[in-house]
Amino acid sequence: MDSVLVMIDHPDRPRQDPAEALRPEDAADPQVLVNDLGITRGDGIFEVAGSVDGRVHALQAHLDRFARSARLMDLPAPDQPVYRAAVHTALGRLAARLPGRELSCKFIMTRGLEYPPGAHGPTGWAVAMIAPDYRPQRRAGIVVVTLDRGVRRDVMQTSPWLLAGAKSLSYAVNRSVVREAVRRGADDTLLVSSDGYVLEGPSASFLALIDGEVVTPPASDGVLPGTTQADAFAWFAQQGIPTRVRSIDCEELAGVRSAWLTSSTRLAAPIRELDGRPLDFDPDLTARLNEHLLGRDG
């Protein structure tokens, strides 16, 4: 299996050298106990960063969001230098074997063992792997259907215990909505709130060109703050295309001419059909955006 795994020890106090916390292991060997809360309860957090030739895309943004998810879930703060070192170690080793290939690195921190209670710290690792080949979707676009996420747009404020905005390991629904999209003949889904606002994809941010501006919903609407979305917005601004973070009413979707789902490994996938309606997309603009996103370092 083409992957490189680095397990992370979580000592009681920070180490002088983050590398001391890293333990390279074989991803083909079992590493997780059956009573780890990561598997018994989906009780942990994760991030996935893209990479080419050892350059890691938006790593600080991923580490910051990892820390934000930990706060939302009452988890201990992840040791950023240690997770950073783990990601660089795993990706560096795999990139050395696979120059020029698009890679990704998933890093995970769970709440640790379910029992005995209190006798342990978190479980963590970073695993580098070959990214799926998303070039066809970037070029030809994807077919998207909207699906109800079931919760109101303001649920992050009214009911923080629902963990909206946390990138948790409890992603069974994020996967089931894709199965439902495929049943409906689509590639992916755009989740909407029960009170009629656009949210995000199950593993992507939604960006739409509306009235000459590229618009995306704010994190306060209960969506993940997109690392790729943020870098795409910076690039659009450089191109002289105005951007705005604001709530999007579902009724506005009828007026959207162009839209993208952005994420760390697929990058900017233009939506060619939304709920059965063809959208325009600018292949040149999207190609230049993805070229920029692939070249990021940091």
Place this chain on the structure above:
Amino acid sequence: MDSVLVMIDHPDRPRQDPAEALRPEDAADPQVLVNDLGITRGDGIFEVAGSVDGRVHALQAHLDRFARSARLMDLPAPDQPVYRAAVHTALGRLAARLPGRELSCKFIMTRGLEYPPGAHGPTGWAVAMIAPDYRPQRRAGIVVVTLDRGVRRDVMQTSPWLLAGAKSLSYAVNRSVVREAVRRGADDTLLVSSDGYVLEGPSASFLALIDGEVVTPPASDGVLPGTTQADAFAWFAQQGIPTRVRSIDCEELAGVRSAWLTSSTRLAAPIRELDGRPLDFDPDLTARLNEHLLGRDG
């Protein structure tokens, strides 16, 4: 660690002898790969059955609900004879060392490995362990606060992709609501729908004595069909106490005199305070109910 683990092989075709699919392992050794969808996406299902002296409480009901969760999540049907044999094997071995102790057995089936795609079947196991000592809660009762689950009561019908009613491994919210309850000075929580109906606890059914009947919400309201609730209802009926499965409006809670949260290992925990209001409870009735529940076999 006082636990007995049995890993389950998932062959392409059913075996003649379910025991051939069982592989006893040490729960202190890692058994799960870091790319198992059970941990990377909380993408799997579980059940927990209680047991004393090798008698397994409501095992067929648990196996049936396991199969129901698999259907709701588009997972392959679990091989019931194999999972039954795994539960009996794990609990039988632990009970031999711990006669008379309250034990529990968690069994899990995940969707298998995230990559390479399609190159594998599910991952499964059963692990028997000592149950926490819930006797104080059964006797003295628990303090419960209501919390919003964020979704409407009818979400199982309108939006089946939200997996309401599936006992999945994506239980991060089921744990965060208990942390919120503890922050509010309570032991547990009663989840309510966004449109004002009573649902269930994060790992328990809600039973309330209303107008002389013991009432619980129906599975069609997006709650788990409770295995312990069903056996409690049968027992109440034997005692001449009428029971009814029907939706419960949150406004009815003000009139509830007695209520319980029922689950497989805590069994019937009487609620002594609900949202700050003391409830009555009948210690003798609850003790007799729990005695009955502890004696179940099958």
